[in-house]
Amino acid sequence: MKSLVGPLIKLIIFAVVTVFATAVLGFAVANGGAGGGTDFKAVFTDATQVAPGDDVRIAGVRVGQVSGVKIVDRDKAEVAFSVDRGELPAGVRIAIKLRNLTGQRYLSLEKGPGDTADTIGGGTTIGLSQTTEAINLTELFNGFRPLFQQLTADDVNKLSAEIIKVFQGESGTISELVRDTASLTNTIADRDQVIGQLIDNLNVVLKNLNEHDDQFTQLLTNTEKFVTGLANQKESVGSAITSLSNLTAVTASILQPTRPAIQGSIAALNDLGQTVVERQDEIKQTLTTLPIKLQKIGRAATFGSWFQFYLCGLDVTAGNGQSNLLTQPLIPLPDINHVLYTSAATRCWANEDPP
Structure with missing residues (x-):
């Protein structure tokens, strides 16, 4: 019987390597660090969506992570974080920035005013004067909503990323953003006349509605009453519709046998119409003189039930x-x-x- 020692050792080695690789992968995905470092705190007026495990970066390079967020003084947020260095400049500025379009944040440490030789140690709390909250994505993108509605999904994603970078001061300039925006809005510019005409027409409609506000309000009120009445009489309305359906079926059964005769009458009526059109002058003359002739004939019978000439x-x-x-x-x-x-x-x- 072969020994199981060799395969068992291989299995144990495979299991250890697998667990280690899985741990490393989970550590990386969870933005985990090696632990330790120097702890600091920073106070913000708004720390929306900042969560433990978010990055702490200097010039885009990860140097630590957020360890916790809590409310202080009822209306402020205190963010605890650690960095892999023992000190920070006393004038350091900390800004919450957007990591991506899904709303993830990170802390960006930037050089502030003052001498860099002045430093602060671990456990220091950095006040509001040196912190900046993240830009409000809702307010920012609401301002660009009319533009986004005219663009494709890819163009919206590209432009959104550029807008975030520009407003966070990470890359690009306002002029570049405007240039990119101009290239994406050529289609809108081509339709400017149509859009303007649409707005003018809409203004006319709204003006008419405003001038007839009382009538429009009364119309809505009457419509509501009508619909409410129908709802209250739904059984009667349903019965009437059923009766109407039966009436339609009976009428169809009555007209079905007479359909050939009706078709013949319609064809004859068409011939009569053509004859009337062809002899309309004679008919007009007859109708013009007929009242005079009838008047003269009437005189002959005015004395009794006989004609007198x-x-x-x-x-x-x-x-x-x-x-x-x-x-x-x-x-x-x-x-x-x-x-x-x-x-x-x-x-x-x-x-x-x-x-």
Whole structure:
């Protein structure tokens, strides 16, 4: 039987190396330090999101870490931290700066006024006159919100990082930020006229709303009452909708058999319309003279249930009125083509002119 000593030793060595590597990795991820160092405290008016384990840096190089944060004097924050050196300049300035866009912070130690030979030792508390809180991301980015709304996600991330660096004094200048911003806002500038027109139109709408404020308020009030009434009568409304659905179904079943006849009537109506259009002059003339003719016909029936006519003249004409075959030479009677009677009454005058 083979000895298990060799594999067991290898397994133990592997386990030790794995645990050690895991510990080192966890230590690095947790921003852990080797411990020790010199402890200091600093008082800030605002230490939002500063947490134990955050870096302490000098010129961007990590020299320590934050060990704790607590409230002092009811409205101030005291941050305890340690550094890997025994002393700090007496005029040192400590600023809370943004580590990334997710809001993580770190303490930045910077050279302050005064002689660097003057130092402070461990346990010293640095006052408000030498500390600076982090910039307010909410207020900062709210000012750039109209710009961010017009940019892509990558452009927003790039511009945000540059803004933070500039305002923290880490790199770049205001002129570079403005130049980058100008390059990112070309699209907005191209749409300036459209945006201006939109704002003008919006101003007109708001002005009209302001001028009719009472009516608009009344409209909203009435709408609220209407909606409330519908809500209170929801059962009745639901029943009415159901009945309307049934009515629609019944109407469809009634119209279905008559659909061919209706289609034929519509087609005939189209032909009638075309005929009316083609003979509109004649129809117009008929409608114009019809009242006059009806008035004259009405006069004939004004005395009773019969028509009464006044005879203005009587002519007898055969053929074209020129035939000599219809004359009566032997009997002293008028020719067929002869006017038998003509009245001289005023009502018989044409155009009210005497004959």
